[in-house]
Amino acid sequence: MNEFRYFARIAAVMLGLGAALCAAQDALVLQDAADSGVLRAEVTSTRRVFRPGDPILIRLTLRNPTSEVIELPLPNGRADAEPLVGLPRTLVYGEPDAPGLWLSLDDDKPAPLAAPASDEADGDIPASLRIAPRASVGVEIDISRLSRQLRYSGVHRLEWRPPVAGVAPAAATFRIEPRKRAVLVTDYGKITFDLFYEQAPQNVENLLDLIRSQFYNGLTLHRIIPGFIIQGGSPDGTGGGTRPDGRTVPAEFHEAPFEAGTLAMARKPADPDSASCQFFIALTRLPDLDGQYTVVGQARDDESLLTLRQLANLPADENGRPLRPVVIRSFTLIDAP
Structure with a gap:
C-alpha cells in the first residue's frame, strides 16, 4: 500500500482539487499570499494514542481561508504537466538541507525525518499548485517507519515546517504506549x-x-x-x-x-x-x-x-x-x- 495518500477538499463544492476550477480565476501568487500570512499549515494525528508497531497516520494540510485562489510555484515544475491533487513530496518532506518534518520524544531535541525511499515519486509536477478559495489541500502519511524513535513509549511531537515562505510551522503530539x-x-x-x-x-x-x-x-x-x-x-x-x-x-x-x-x-x-x-x-x-x-x-x-x-x-x-x-x-x- 502506498504510504503517501493524497486528499483534497473544496468546501461545499466537490472532493478533489483540479486546475479547471481555478483556471479562469486570477490567483494570488505564492510570494504575495504567503508573505501576508494567509496560508495556514495544520498537522493532525488521527489518534492520540498508538501502540508500539501500529501505523501512525498523520494528516498535513495547507488551508486557504481567503476568498481568492492562491497559487504556489513549485520547484522544478513543468508548465505542461498534469494538475496535482494533493501535496507534492517536496512540500511535505522538504529537501535534504531543509527538512520539512521534525520529530521529538518527550523533552528531547527535534530530529529531521527523511522521505521514505519506498514512497512513489511525484513524477512530473506542474509549475504551480493552486488552492481554491476557502479550500484545503493535504496528504495523509504513515510515519511509523520513518524513525526508530517511534519504537519507544512516550509523548512524541511531530512538527511540519513547510518550505513555503511566510507559512508558520505546525505541530501535533501523540503518545505511544502499550495497551x-x-x-x-x-x-x-x-x-x-x-x-x-x-x-x-x-x-x-x-x-x-x-x-x-x-x-x-x-x-x-x-x-x-x-x-x-x-x-x-x-x-x-x-x-x-x-x-x-x-x-x-x-x-x-x-x-x-x-x-x-x-x-x-x-x-x-x-x-x-x-x-x-x-x-x-x-x-x-x-x-x-x-x-x-x-x-x-x-x-x-x-x-x-x-x-x-x-x-x-x-x-x-x-x-x-x-x-x-x-x-x-x-x-x-x-x-x-
Whole structure:
C-alpha cells in the first residue's frame, strides 16, 4: 500500500482539487499570499494514542481561508504537466538541507525525518499548485517507519515546517504506549477495567488523559442505584461539572452490551456529544442503554464484580446519593496482558 495518500477538499463544492476550477480565476501568487500570512499549515494525528508497531497516520494540510485562489510555484515544475491533487513530496518532506518534518520524544531535541525511499515519486509536477478559495489541500502519511524513535513509549511531537515562505510551522503530539487497563480503588475494594481502544478511541483517550493527570483521585462515587448503576467523576460531587478545560468528546456508540461491570461515559440526555469526565458502571444487564452511551471498558474478574456488589449495597438516599462519601482513592493505569 502506498504510504503517501493524497486528499483534497473544496468546501461545499466537490472532493478533489483540479486546475479547471481555478483556471479562469486570477490567483494570488505564492510570494504575495504567503508573505501576508494567509496560508495556514495544520498537522493532525488521527489518534492520540498508538501502540508500539501500529501505523501512525498523520494528516498535513495547507488551508486557504481567503476568498481568492492562491497559487504556489513549485520547484522544478513543468508548465505542461498534469494538475496535482494533493501535496507534492517536496512540500511535505522538504529537501535534504531543509527538512520539512521534525520529530521529538518527550523533552528531547527535534530530529529531521527523511522521505521514505519506498514512497512513489511525484513524477512530473506542474509549475504551480493552486488552492481554491476557502479550500484545503493535504496528504495523509504513515510515519511509523520513518524513525526508530517511534519504537519507544512516550509523548512524541511531530512538527511540519513547510518550505513555503511566510507559512508558520505546525505541530501535533501523540503518545505511544502499550495497551492499558484502568484500576479504580475505593475503601470497599478495587475494580479493574479492560478498555475498548478500538471501539471508542476518542473516549478511551479522554479517559486515559484524565487518569494520567490524577483528575479522579479524591473525587467520589456520588450516585449509587442498586440494580442499575454507580456514577462518579463529578468535580463538584453532585453530578455537575466537566473536565478542567471544559472539553467534551463526540459519542462513539458501538455494539458492546451493558452488563454488570460495563464502564461508560455519562452525558447530557439531549446531547450525545457531551461526554467529558463523568462515568458510570452498570450493575446488571441494562439492554435499554445499549447504543445510547459510549462504552469505554468492562470489568469481568471476580474481585471487581465483588467490589461492585459491595458498593451497590451501601446505604443511599432516595436520589441515590450515598449517606457517607464514597471516595475514589485512586484511578490508575496498568499494562494490559
